[in-house]
Amino acid sequence: MKQQEIQLLKKELLKMKEEFETRLSTQEDSKESAGDTGELSNTSNHPGDQGTELFDRQKEMTLDNHLNETLEEVSEALEAIQDGTYGKCAECGKEIQFERLEAIPTTKWCIDHAKKQTEENKRPVEEDITSPLKKGDTSYKQELRQDTWEAASEHGTSSDTPDGTQK
């Protein structure tokens, strides 16, 4: 691979690294603000709310893991560039096509062996990484929170008058 091409990919990887790090810290923030929702569903004692909350948390964790993994791959690729081992297939040692690296800068395998890796590990396709990461997720989460909020406040209103009498 040309030095020029490596520099280009390095730039791309650094950009990815920055983006993932930002995304991870943004998620930390949203987790803190989610504390309000947690309190609400606890006081409402509504099993449905807790289920939603749990599901929400699990989704967040899965996303975190995915981000962490990807970030690790980006770091590994950057290390490989420094070591001069970047762009070679971990399986057969052949140079990976520049076009492929351009699309997936974190890949460690040539196109033939990438397919094999995916099948063996039963992991999501590598191509996942380069797509705008789970953009729909945020709105989905907000929807969930809104549901929780509505269910909780509904319950809260009825418990304002526990004996059923109203002025």
Ligand SMILES: [Zn+2]
């Ligand atoms: Zn290979």
